Amino acid sequence: MDIDYNHNNDQININSSDISLMGHGIKNLDEILLNKNLNSINFHSNEIERINGLQGLINLTHLDLSSNNITRIQGLESLISLTTLNLSSNKIVVVEGLFSLKKLTWLNLSYNKIEYLQGFQDLWGNEFNLNIIQIHGNHIDSLDDVIKYMNGLSRLEHLTLRENPISKTYDYRLKLFNHLRRLTSLDGLDKHGNKHISSQPLNGIEQYIHLSNQTKDQLIDSSNSLSDQYPKIAAALNSFRYNPREFQSSTTSTTNDIHNESCSELDNDSISHHRKKDVKETRKRLLTDDKHSVESQLSDIETDSIKNKNSQSNPKTNHKQSTPRQKSMKNKNHSSLSNICSNELMEEQTGRFSINYDRNLLNPRRERDCDEFNENNKFYLSISNELDSERNKRYQAEQQIKQLNLIINQLKQKGSKTNGNLIEELNDKHKQLLNDEKSKFRDLTSIVDDYKKRLQTTEDQLCSYKKAQETNLQLIKTLENNLTKSDTENHQLKINQNEKVKRLEDENHKVKYENDSLEKELSRVKEQLRQCQELCTNKDIQHKQEVDKCRIDLQSNEVQFYIKQEIQRKEDFFQNQSKIQQEKLESLALEYKKLENEFRDALKIEQRRYIDLLKTNEILRQENELFQSSSTNTKQNQESDKKIMNDLMMLVREQKTRLQEKSKTNENVLNENKNLKMKLEKAVEELRKIREQILLLQKERKEINARFQAHESILSALKEEKKLWTQELTHQGVSLAQDRGRLESTIEILNSEISTLKKQLDKQVDTSKIKQTIIESQLDTIQKLKDGIVERDETIKKTREEFLLDKKEFEKQIQEEQMVNQELQDKYDNACEKKDSLKSNFNLLQQELEKTKSDYNALTKKWKEKSDLINELDNKIRRASETYQINEKKLSDENNRLMQIQKELEAKVHERDDDFRRQFEVIEHGHRQTINEIKKAYEDKLEQSQSRINQIEDEMRLILNETNQQKLKWQQRIKHLNHFINDLQQNN
Template sequence: MEAPVEAEVENEDGDSICGDLCFMDKGLRSISELSLDSSLHAINLHCNNISKIEAIDHVWNLQHLDLSSNQINRIEGLNTLTKLCTLNLSCNLITRIEGLEALTNLTRLNLSYNHINDLSGLIPLHGIKHKLRYIDLHSNCIDSIHHLLQCVVGLNFLTNLILEKNGEDNPVCRVPGYRAVMLQTLPQLRILDCKNIFGEPVNLSEINSSRLQCIEGLLDHLVSSDSPLNISEDETSDSLIDNVPEKDLRPKRDTDMTSESDYGNRKECNRRIPRRSKIPYYSKTIQTIKHHNKNNAFMSCNRKMKPTFCKDLYVRSSLANCNMLEESEEQKTEIIKVDNSSSEDTTYRTLVEQLDQEREKRWKAEQAEKKLLDYIAELHKHANEKKDIHSLALLTTDRLREIIFKERNSKVQLEVMVHKLQNEIKKLTIELIKARDQQEDHIRHLRILEKALEKMERQKGQQQAAQMRLIQEVELKAAAADTEINLLRTSLHQEKEQVQQLHELIALKEQEHRKELETREFLSDAEFQEALAKEVAKEERKHEQDIKEYQEKIDTLNQQYMDLENEFRIALTVEARRFKDVKDGFENVATELAKSKHALVWAQRKENESSSLIKDLTCMVKEQKTKLAEVSKLKQETAANLQNQINTLEILIEDDKQKSIQIELLKHEKVQLISELAAKESLIYGLRTERKVWGHELAQQGSSLALDRGKLEAQIESLCRENESLRKANECDNDALRIKCKIIEDQTETIGKLKTCVQEREEQIKILQEKITEIQKCTQEQLDEKSSQLDDIIEKLERHNERKEKLKQQLKVKELELEEIRKAYSTLNQKWHDKGELLSHLEMQVKEVKEKFENKERKLKAERDKSIELQKDAVEKLHSMDDAFKKQVDAIVEAHHAEIIQLASEKQKYIDSANLKVHRVEEEMRELLQETCKNKKAMEEKIRQLAFALTEIQQEM
């Protein structure tokens, strides 16, 4: 669980909290149960049973609100809390972020351990008006990275975003490349999931403590800047003399100072020269050193608090020494004046000793001055060198950081592109496998159809052969019928001739009978009539018997003839039906053949299209493979470049003194990048040549396919010609059959006419029955011959019937085969229709995939062009940075030269002033020596006078 709000407030602001209200774990069900004052600043209602945010509209000054571990399911009732800074709603039942539009001062928002999947409530917080810096959303249900970025991208002050903490995360955290995408699209972020932008874990408590230390350092600096700096002359001289050998404190602090701080300190030194402080200087340095050791992370704050008083102190030390010498001389003169009454020897000795002491002090002062000047020069040299190195290090680190960020962004982009391309390659491989399987199925179906077409052609040939056989048999039957008709005609002609002969015989016999009657003697009428009646009765009986017999034979023959005609008609009708059936079957087979040919042509076209599509897909896959190889090479190269740059960074961090060597390494890396660009251009040129070669190969394959297509079209034309020739032959056969049918109809009409003639002749035969008795023998013989002919015709009819039955059986078999072929053709047609739909669907899919691939290729080309432009811009920026760096170096060198000239001029001034002071001291010493000489002479004269006076006194004694 989260800590209370007070701790967070103290850690973030560091101010004391007044007007707080804390009701933790009190079993509250509603905020309205409490009487809240409008002057409250913080409310903590952690671990209660509150289900709705209400009754806090009147708390205008509320800055911190903690409603964690409750049963709140909606964010509401916060529109009037415009001063609210921190809001903790963790461990609730919230599913959507809303109602935060009016919270313009909200900086921290904790919504962890909820059921949030909609972040649209953060969109109104976009812009400069809202200052939201910290959002905690771990242990929720956020699963869309696009929705997350859309809702968070406009939060300009957001620096800390937590979606995963201690292994408890959101589903979006498991998306590949999530961290890289978040850091790339949200450049304002400094901490993501408790890690900085470099992936290092960050402790929030240390950040808060460092903030407090920084604030304390700033307060100390303000206090120290307000305190006066008055240093006495004696203390400064003592501190300088004591601190000359201690060279460890000030150089350490000078190395940490930047150019800006040094420049500011120089200004402060120049401003603070006339002011004198009463505080000892060493105590201040000790305090600042202690503060420096305590707060190493915030040296930039403490560096500004150290004033550098070296120059001022050195001038003051020389002045102090001069003043001390003057005071000592004055004291000596006073002593000499006071002790005028002492002896000259003692005074002389004391004066000599004092002179020696003064000379020793002067020599020591000169030595100290030389040491101080040397030390100042060394310090200036070290400071200048360290400033130069520090500025170079800062510039190089900034440049390298920018390069690292760019490389990381490019690496992230390349990883995303590689992931997308891998997914596309997987999809394309799956589609390729499906297309290959479908192609194999199509090839199998084509082979089956070719086999079926071959069978159909064989069956068609067999049917044509059977039809030709049937036609030949019909022609043979027609020829046999023609011969039979000719024989019947000849027999009729013979019968006519016989009838004529019979008429002639009858006429002769009548003439003979008339002659006999004329010559015959006539009997009496009664006898003649009786005999005649007897003979007539006998002859009538015989004649009636003969007529009956003949009539029976004629009836049988007519019946047989009628039967033969009926059978012949039935045979003709059956043959006509068979011919029609055969013709219909032939036409059906021809139409089916045309349909199958059309289906075959359509299938061949589809196969050609599918093969071309497969070739296009294979070419696309090869191009993608080459592009993936290029991307992998680029990735390896970028990884190698990153490794080299990381190594160079480590070398730069470890060895700050070798910046010039590192600049040369950067130049070498620049040359390597240029060579790598040239290598990439050569690779692109090689890929283009490979693409041209593939295009030539595709053109050759297209020409070969066109040749194959021409051959197939020629074969189809030849088959069409054969079909037309067969149709023409069929039409000729049909015309011949029609002619024969007309001939047979004419013959049947002639037979009918003959029947009418026969009937007339039978009537004539009935009239001439007496004459027929003589011709019975001939007719009997003719009847025997006709009976034999009829037997032959019956045998032929039986053979024809047998052939008819065989043909019927064959027709039934053929009809069954045709039904099977039709069924197979219908199934094949349905299959081809289904396959055509599948092929059309595949074509649409392939076209869509091709369009997608072309769009992706265009995007990749645009990205490649953009990357090339970015590289060019980066190279130009590097050139500009190098020029700027050179200009900065030149400016720094010129500034250093100017500073050196100024220091030399100031040093010359100080030396001139020191020489003037030494000259003055020497003049004063000379004057003192002259005065001492004069005093010595006066003393000697006095001594002489005293000695003369004493000698005179002794002489007088």
């Protein structure tokens, strides 16, 4: 990880997938440029107040924002692949903003101010993978909310709720296990109360396992390929791995076997070029694997050192920041894994050297050339010299590490002694302060409880006074309401009476109008009858006159004939007319009968109507008289009630003034009590703050202890790393010694082979001298031999070229080993830097201890000042108690006086109620008398109206009789006319 952070400019250059900036004073995440390919972020113990600037981090899996000033969970919508989230030691109140974290498996919200858990509803369903929740050290009160908002978390298995108010409730574990069925552990314990080891998250553990599996598979593949190609070498290596002590005894036998095999293989020229290529490829692959393994070890060591520094600077780091090396120091299983890895590294190194050894043996044509073997000897001597130099360097490094360990042990002893004494002193002082504070707090709580009791008694008394006052006011209000109701009722009665009188007057006018119309109709009918009589008389006169004028000799034939004709015609006409008139008379008689019937019906209806009107008129008169009497009585009652109300209002005003005075006194007392209460609450709050400061000091003490434990664990880890390094160095030294023995044996074998080859060459020279004569004679055979020599030279050239290529490859290997040595030197420099950093951290710890001492002195001064304040408060409380007792006596006296006044008022109210009842009974008696009188008057009026109706009926009967007589007269006249006409006709 490459990070450059400058406090002056606040600039960060990030070129890796992990960030760890702990304790850098970061306030805003927007100031930091973050790479989009980040996998884990650690901003522990900074000053961040808001979560922002994390947009676009799709690949982020681990986020640590603990020990900051965050108040709200927000800005996590784009973190799709987040699996672990640590927001502990912040100021969060509400759980929210987690709806997009579907891959989240571990959530830490401990030591916040959480009260509301609505945000867990966003994580309901099978899409979410939340498995572990830590909410200990918060303000969660209700168990129902926990069950309500966590019931839908389908994969929740581990939950911690300790150090919450809910954990003090009875049977909360049983309820949670009954409602949350998939829960396996609560507060680190299962259903039966046994300890349950929950899966704590480790950053990068999956990548580490994947990488270790890859390296192990590669080693297994390479070992399998080598064992397939060279079974004897593989057997020898296996024997060395399982019993390394017997290897020295078996080296000579293996060298002899290998020499015999090489000699047998020198005779066989059938080794192909493919075998050489395979050997080269296996060698390169093993070299690269060794390089990767060394680099991985170096990276592990560097990460361990960085994380140890971070743990020293910030002791509040969580389990997420612990490296696999630290876990191995704590658990024996991890130590066994590290031993297995070291054995595998030893196997790699032995395998590499064995392959080089076999490769040097499996080149038969190289051994035939003397010059090439000399070069090989020089090359191996240079390698042995380099190995010796490396041994010396490693020995020097071991000595320097021993010196460092001695220095660290000395510093640890000094620090433990000084820190132990300081911690004991601080513990004693803190215990004394805590005991003093507890005693003072108890005294103050007892005083506060007494004042609370007194306040409750005064409040009860005030409540009783207020209730009595409210009852009096309610009585007054009821009386006022009754008066207003009586006024409104009287007003409504007057209005109703006026309306009824108006209605009756209107009905009387209507009846009079109808009577007038009927009288007019009767007069008109009489006039019509009179006119008809006059017409009849006039016609009789005219007829007589005409008869007198037309007197002719009746005895003449013409006249008689004419008279007869006229008589017949007239008789016919009169007969027709008589028939018509009879029909008309019959119709008129029928109409007259109908009119008579209608008139009778109308008279009956009018009679009924008149009777109803008379009844209503009498009822209204009676009601009017009653209302008048009741109005007079009500006026009298109103006057008396007004007098009573004026008296009551005077009493109420006097009571109001008294009550106002008492309320003012009570308000003053309450204000004084409130002021005292506020002062006491302030004092309690100050004591709480002091208690919180003490708790913080205790936490700091625990943190210091944790730091010392962390330092001790770091030292133990360094010791174990030293042991591992010593073991590895010893193993490497043994392997180098074995390699040197092998190389020396190979050199001796090669020297013996060179000597044999020289002898063979001498023999061949002698034989060539002997055979010169034969060669000169046999030219043809010599030419053939020359051709063979040319071919042999070509093969030698090829072998030389191959040797040069091998030499270049060896030079490359030497360069790579030099690079490894440089890296080891860099590691040594880093160890020196670690030592310097440890010294600087020790100095910082000393400075922190001095600061704590100064803070402790300041706290002692504050405690003295607060003790003086508490004494002053005690004096003030005593004065207030005295004043309170005096006011309490005054209030009790006033209370007694008010009770007496209340009793007097109640007696007066009862008297007034009795008077009001008596008056009401008198009014009822008067109303009854008036009702009886109205009934008598109504009966008299009914008799008068009935007599009047009878008179009208008699008049109508007389009118009908007169009309009948006139009708009979007309009928008789008509009959006379008819007789007269008949007589005339008979005479004619």
